[in-house]
Amino acid sequence: MLAPEEFVWNFKPVPFFLLLTICIILIPIQTSLEELLFRGYLMQGIGILTKTRWVPLIVTSTLFGLMHILNPEVSKLGYGIMGFYIGTGFLFGIITLLDEGVELALGIHAANNIAAAVLVASNWAVFQTDALFIDHSEPNLIYQMIIPVFFIYPLYIMFLQKKYGWKNWKEKLFGKIEKPVITKEIL
Numbered sequence: 001m002l003a004p005e006e007f008v009w010n011f012k013p014v015p016f017f018l019l020l021t022i023c024i025i026l027i028p029i030q031t032s033l034e035e036l037l038f039r040g041y042l043m044q045g046i047g048i049l050t051k052t053r054w055v056p057l058i059v060t061s062t063l064f065g066l067m068h069i070l071n072p073e074v075s076k077l078g079y080g081i082m083g084f085y086i087g088t089g090f091l092f093g094i095i096t097l098l099d100e101g102v103e104l105a106l107g108i109h110a111a112n113n114i115a116a117a118v119l120v121a122s123n124w125a126v127f128q129t130d131a132l133f134i135d136h137s138e139p140n141l142i143y144q145m146i147i148p149v150f151f152i153y154p155l156y157i158m159f160l161q162k163k164y165g166w167k168n169w170k171e172k173l174f175g176k177i178e179k180p181v182i183t184k185e186i187l
Helices: 013-050 054-067 072-077 079-099 103-118 140-162 167-174
Strands: 007-009 121-122 134-135
Touching: 013 054, 013 103, 054 079, 054 140, 054 167, 072 079, 072 140, 079 103, 079 121, 079 167
Parallel strands: 121 134
Antiparallel strands: 007 134
């Protein structure tokens, strides 16, 4: 909206619908594997080892961000863009803890990556696709990292909190993890 001249309409029906089909099939697989690894397996495992919720949130969010260090955005914008990837890891981790499940983060991650692939492409981003628009602007950290992580993500979490009625944030984000009591049932 601020610089429409930087965006070029790129709709080519055959490549676009092929891209859309591939994205709808493959991106949910890719994002599901990432979410199940980071927010499922690692978050639970680190939580069991540390008996905390905040340590696995920090560790998995940082590891998630570091996993993206070879993306071309890092070469273009420098290591400051890692704040976006780590911040996105925190977004998904906080949502997972508040919602007490990985499903919502999994869906948001898939929707984000599908939108990134099919809506706007640029020559410096990880997704080099036949998207609807091509962005010819020079990237900067304000738009690529600071605005999403420090403004959009908190607003999005507040929106989800209102929608899903999340309560007891302090316990869900910073509480202790206790070993469940297992009782034997007599049949």
